[in-house]
Amino acid sequence: xxxxxxxxxxxxxxxxxxxxxxxxxxxxxxxxxxxxxxxxxxxxxxxxxxxxxxxxxxxxxxxxxxxxxxxxxxxxxxxxxxxxxxxxxxxxxxxxxxxxxxxxxxxxxxxxxxxxxxxxxxx
Amino acid sequence: xxxxxxxxxxxxxxxxxxxxxxxxxxxxxxxxxxxxxxxxxxxxxxxxxxxxxxxxxxxxxxxxxxxxxxxxxxxxxxxxxxxxxxxxxxxxxxxxxxxxxxxxxxxxxxxxxxxxxxxxxxxxxxxxxxxxxxxxxxxxxxxxxxxxxxxxxxxxxxxxxxxxxxxxxxxxxxxxxxxxxxxxxxxxxxxxxxxxxxxxxxxxxxxxxxxxxxxxxxxxxxxxxxxxxxxxxxxxxxxxxxxx
Numbered sequence: 001x002x003x004x005x006x007x008x009x010x011x012x013x014x015x016x017x018x019x020x021x022x023x024x025x026x027x028x029x030x031x032x033x034x035x036x037x038x039x040x041x042x043x044x045x046x047x048x049x050x051x052x053x054x055x056x057x058x059x060x061x062x063x064x065x066x067x068x069x070x071x072x073x074x075x076x077x078x079x080x081x082x083x084x085x086x087x088x089x090x091x092x093x094x095x096x097x098x099x100x101x102x103x104x105x106x107x108x109x110x111x112x113x114x115x116x117x118x119x120x121x122x123x
Numbered sequence: 124x125x126x127x128x129x130x131x132x133x134x135x136x137x138x139x140x141x142x143x144x145x146x147x148x149x150x151x152x153x154x155x156x157x158x159x160x161x162x163x164x165x166x167x168x169x170x171x172x173x174x175x176x177x178x179x180x181x182x183x184x185x186x187x188x189x190x191x192x193x194x195x196x197x198x199x200x201x202x203x204x205x206x207x208x209x210x211x212x213x214x215x216x217x218x219x220x221x222x223x224x225x226x227x228x229x230x231x232x233x234x235x236x237x238x239x240x241x242x243x244x245x246x247x248x249x250x251x252x253x254x255x256x257x258x259x260x261x262x263x264x265x266x267x268x269x270x271x272x273x274x275x276x277x278x279x280x281x282x283x284x285x286x287x288x289x290x291x292x293x294x295x296x297x298x299x300x301x302x303x304x305x306x307x308x309x310x311x312x313x314x315x316x317x318x319x320x321x322x323x324x325x326x327x328x329x330x331x332x333x334x335x336x337x338x339x340x341x342x343x344x345x346x347x348x349x350x351x352x353x354x355x356x357x358x359x360x361x362x363x364x365x366x367x
Contacts, residue, residue, distance in 0.1 A: 031230035034328045038338070041330040079332050102237060103322050106361035110333045113357075121335050 006050040011058045018047045018080075019065055019073050026072035029103060048080045059084045066092045071104040079111055082122045090115065221255035229321065232259050236266040236318050243267075260284075265316035270366045276313035276359075286320040288313050290355035291348060292327060295340060301348065311352075315364050323358050 006014065021044045028037035051058040063085055065077035078092035093108040114120040222228045235256060239249050246263035250256045256263065261284030271279075281287050289296075290313060293306050305311065315323075327340045334342040339358070343351050359365035 029325065029329070030233055031226050032325065033226075034325065038328075038330045041336065045336070099241075100363060101241070102362065103326060105363070106322075106326060106358070107331070107333075109361040110331070110357070114333050120333070122332055 006046060009050075011051065011054060011061050014047055014051055014058070015061050015064060018044065018051075018062065018077070019068065021047065022065075022073040022076045023070055025076070026070055029072070044076060044080070057084055063088060071096055071101045075104040075107055078108075079122055082111070082115070082120065086123065219253060219255075228255075228259075232256065232263065233318060233321070236263040239263060240267045262317040266318040268316050268364075270360075270363050272366050273313070276315060276365060277309060279314035281314045284317055285314050286317045288315045288320050288323070288359075290359070291351040292340065292343075292355070295343065296348075296351065299345065305348070313359070313365075315359070319362055319364050323362055323364075326358060326362070 006017075009017065021040050025037050025040045025044070028034070028040065048059065051061060059081045062077040062081040065073050066088065068074050068077070074092055075096055078089040078096075082089045090112070093112050096108040097105050097112060099105070111120065111122060115123070218227075218231060222231055235249055235253070236246070238244075239246060246256070246260040246267075249263065250260050261282075263284075265284035279285070289306060290311050291301075291306065296306050297303070328338055330336055330338050331342075339354060343354060356365065360367050
């Protein structure tokens with residue numbers, strides 16, 4: 001199937017798409033739709049890569065999702081912008097972990113531990 | 124404390140939980156809406172004209188393109204709103220009836236248990252609003268357990284709301300030739316809250332940035348028992364089951 005043409009989208013549209021895909025993952029996790037969750041992973045990475053390829057590395061635009069109402073959106077925005085917004089992104093991950101919001105807290109802890117060990121695949 | 128005060132406190136707590144559930148349901152609806160928005164964006168690229176009026180809802184031809192409404196006037200476009208701002212005055216109906224599929228039941232139970240744990244509300248109280256959850260109350264209550272030591276988890280007897288959990292996943296270990304003795308040894312078994320068990324099992328199957336995009340199960344395929352065990356302990360800690 002032809003992939004969605006991300007090149008034609010503006011940065012705000014890419015951020016909006018990122019948020020919609022993360023919400024889809026949130027719902028998929030809740031209702032046990034593992035295949036959908038895993039398929040959305042590729043779509044999310046594609047948006048992240050597109051943001052990265054834009055002039056000045058626009059992954060920093062994901063900062064606007066750090067205060068999103070949904071924890072999956074916040075988690076993914078923080079994880080995928082760690083490379084460019086390390087301090088602020090780390091704080092978002094720490095907040096999710098501290099508030100014991102599951103399952104996102106478990107994913108956030110894994111990312112934080114990898115960062116502390118200097119083995120993060122996200123930076 | 125007077126009984127009336129307790130009742131008010133309980134009611135307030137329940138309303139908070141109900142609000143959280145509504146929020147989740149709204150977010151689900153918002154996701155569908157946002158997907159529709161993306162289809163709309165794509166349609167724009169292929170010459171779609173948003174100004175072209177459509178027959179209003181309620182008409183037998185509702186939604187079809189038209190030159191105007193019943194009076195020949197263009198149809199007004201309603202204001203839209205994207206997910207992110209959760210409207211506080213939205214009150215969609217909560218599934219008070221038992222959801223038909225097990226997937227839906229598990230999803231709503233997880234959502235309810237997570238909200239109850241966050242708000243410190245007892246499962247029995249929640250079951251008063253959603254009677255179909257009564258059957259699952261023990262599983263929802265155990266979800267609020269605080270982390271325990273490995274000794275406590277290994278020596279516990281599985282009661283209602285708890286499951287036996289293999290620290291090294293049994294199906295993968297068996298496929299890779301490990302003996303049932305090793306897989307079912309007391310060292311590899313812990314008793315954990317049922318819904319935590321569900322969450323961890325699902326985590327093993329979902330793709331993960333910190334495993335380079337693989338699922339934990341894929342990452343562990345072919346790796347040693349000690350690596351599998353180490354990841355198993357990490358999962359128990361990160362999901363708040365095992366004390367760090």
